[in-house]
Amino acid sequence: MTIVPMAVATVLVTAATAVWLLRHLAGGDPRCSWLLCCGLGSSALVSLLVKRPLAEAVASAGGTAAEVGAASPVWFLAFALLLPPVTEETVKALPALLPRVRDLARRDRLLTGLALGTGFGIGEAAFVAWTAVRGGDHAGTAWWAFSGFAVERLFASLGHGVMTAVVLWGFGGPRRRRVFGFAAAVGLHTLLNLGAFIDQVAKVPPRVLALWFPAGLLLLGAVFEALRRRAAPVPGTVGHDGRWVSLFRTDDRP
Numbered sequence: 001m002t003i004v005p006m007a008v009a010t011v012l013v014t015a016a017t018a019v020w021l022l023r024h025l026a027g028g029d030p031r032c033s034w035l036l037c038c039g040l041g042s043s044a045l046v047s048l049l050v051k052r053p054l055a056e057a058v059a060s061a062g063g064t065a066a067e068v069g070a071a072s073p074v075w076f077l078a079f080a081l082l083l084p085p086v087t088e089e090t091v092k093a094l095p096a097l098l099p100r101v102r103d104l105a106r107r108d109r110l111l112t113g114l115a116l117g118t119g120f121g122i123g124e125a126a127f128v129a130w131t132a133v134r135g136g137d138h139a140g141t142a143w144w145a146f147s148g149f150a151v152e153r154l155f156a157s158l159g160h161g162v163m164t165a166v167v168l169w170g171f172g173g174p175r176r177r178r179v180f181g182f183a184a185a186v187g188l189h190t191l192l193n194l195g196a197f198i199d200q201v202a203k204v205p206p207r208v209l210a211l212w213f214p215a216g217l218l219l220l221g222a223v224f225e226a227l228r229r230r231a232a233p234v235p236g237t238v239g240h241d242g243r244w245v246s247l248f249r250t251d252d253r254p
Contacts, residue, residue: 003138006146007129011122014154018118018161025111032104035115036122038095043124046091051083068200081197085189089182092120092164096171109168110227117164121157128153155217162220163189169227188223192216 019033026032059066064073068080095116096105105112129149132138138146163185170181195212198204204212 003129003132003141003143003146003149005143006150007126010125010129010150010153013150014118014122014125014157017154018115018122018157021158022111022115025114026108032108032111032115035095035101035104035112036119038098038101039092039116039120040123040126042091042094042120043088044127044130046087047127050087050091054087055080055083068197070201072201077201081190081193082186084193085186088120088160089163089167089185089189092117092160093167093171096168105168105172109172110165110224110231113165113168114158114161114224116161116168118157118161120164121153121160124160125153125157152213155213159192159217159220162224165224165227184223188216188220192220 015036018036019030022033022036023030056066058079059076062073062076064076065071068077072080093113093116095101096112101112101116166185166188167181170178170184173181192213195204195209195216199209
């Protein structure tokens with residue numbers, strides 16, 4: 001047995017959870033749920049076409065191996081730590097340049113970012129599972145042994161959504177807020193990855209490693225809630241006239 005049954009269940013459960021959450025935040029309107037589809041293939045594309053070739057090119061130019069370990073030079077470790085957050089936060093927000101998506105983003109940047117990033121995370125779960133199957137390292141493992149994978153991917157997908165919401169929130173204001181929004185998303189992403197990254201260089205105590213990811217997710221939840229509260233709800237406009245109306249104000253304050 002392989003990871004495939006659990007991977008399929010993870011993708012379906014995460015997608016269903018995301019659709020419910022988006023509808024809930026949009027006051028019951030389902031029309032923003034299609035945004036989940038925009039980033040489904042982005043994780044595989046950015047990994048195969050950007051991150052991997054770029055890491056190999058930089059490592060080759062610096063005369064080192066394209067891998068993270070105790071023997072890796074500090075400059076390459078810094079590059080490898082920032083490579084996924086910078087490239088992924090960029091590619092997750094790219095669909096917002098499409099006219100229809102841009103129109104939805106003008107109505108609600110937080111909700112649009114949440115949908116785009118979560119869609120990326122759902123595709124990432126499928127890509128990670130495909131990589132595991134291709135590697136063959138867990139071919140003899142029972143499918144239910146991958147329950148940890150399912151829980152991690154569910155919350156990681158929603159975490160991706162929050163970070164993309166931060167990026168789009170930034171682009172709803174002046175230039176300095178655009179820079180801050182992207183830098184904040186990259187910083188949050190880096191912080192979330194940091195525990196597992198350090199563990200590849202110098203072993204982190206298992207208890208600390210087990211708590212790192214949940215603590216990071218709590219931080220992301222607090223950030224999203226702070227932005228949601230800052231964007232005051234529009235009274236009496238959600239779901240009453242048949243049109244898709246943002247749950248939050250569209251005139252973001254800088």
